[in-house]
Amino acid sequence: MSTSEKVSSTPRRVPVVETLLTANEEVAADNRAQFAAHHVKVINIMASPGAGKTTLLLSTIAAMAEHNIGVIEGDVASQVDADKIATTGVPVVQINTGGACHLDAPMIRHGVEALPLDELDVVFIENVGNLICPVSFDLGQSYNIGLISVPEGHDKPYKYPGIFEAVDLVVVTKSDLLPYLDFEVDTFRELVHGLNPRAQVLVLSAKTGEGVDAWVNWVRERL
Amino acid sequence: MHELAVTEDLLRIITDHAERGAATRVTDIYLVIGELSSFVDDSIQFYFDTLSSGTIAEGAQLHFERIKTRFRCRACGEEFEPQERDWRCPSCQALGGDVIAGKEFYVETIDVIS
Helix, strand or coil, X not given: CXXXXXXXXXXXXXXXXXXXXXXXXXXXXXXXXXXXXXXXXXXXXXECCCCCHHHHXXXXXXXXXXXXXXXXXXXXXCCHHHHHHHCCCCCEEEEECCCCCCCCHHHHHHHHHHCCHHHCCEEEEECCCCCCHHHHCCCCCXXXXXXXXXXXXXXXXXXXXHHHHHCCEEEEECHHHHHHCCCCHHHHHHHHHHHXXXXXXXXXXXXXXXXXXXXXXXXXXCC | CCHHHHHXXXXXXXXXXXXXXXXXXXXXXXXXXXXXHCCCHHHHHHHHHHHCCCCCCCCCEEEEEEECCEEECCCCCCEEXXXXXXXXXXXXXXXXXXXXXXXXXXXXXXXXXX
């Protein structure tokens, strides 16, 4: 606390009514305009750490060989995920947030400079593994996707309503584990739709390939 | 810690408004934050105390008005506060609804001295 000074006049109230994070939103709007100018769709993937974002991306890249894909990897630290994506040959940019729990619009603006946007149909952004913070930061994406893996439990929408309210599609991953765990797909779907009726819910396993077609079709239909 | 980014933006907004109002000091800042926006009050105040040092807003006290999440039932129009593990409409039992409150995230007013 700073030292309080002798106050000679009475404070007066000034109306502000200004939304926070507008600076980020302005950059996000620029990003969106830039993506539109290059005719590239941008899909922002949000999920907990370990939900299977990178694994799903690898399957997606393999299944969409006819399209030109770019990837932006967001992590607090390391190049691990970008290295995995780079093995497929698609252009990839690793953004390290240096401790921040989310990507923001200026990071994306800088990151896309290293991608050949004119040659790409779609850019997948793998956001930092976190179900809370990324939701508050618009990146200029065309679509928001939420991934949730079967081990996380079907009651996740009760605990993290913000993300389920903000997404255009929810993908349940690791469906090969359904026989072993108590994840009730119908209950989960009901909760997601209770909050967000426009979000489709897809269930898949990148490991067995089951359900991956429906996801890839969802992406294709939007390009 | 996204509270840092938020606090930087907060400082920018109030400095702007205070200077426009020919203020010499900002004493209090009133924020409205919805439950769904997931920001931690103490953390914002902590960053604010550091970032505002040497500015017009040094020493200002932050006040948080927390807004509970409210749904409007899509089946019957009833407005209600969802419970932690029960999103059913109390009047018709339909699950969930459109979010009509809880996403607020803005600076409402500031108190300044000229």
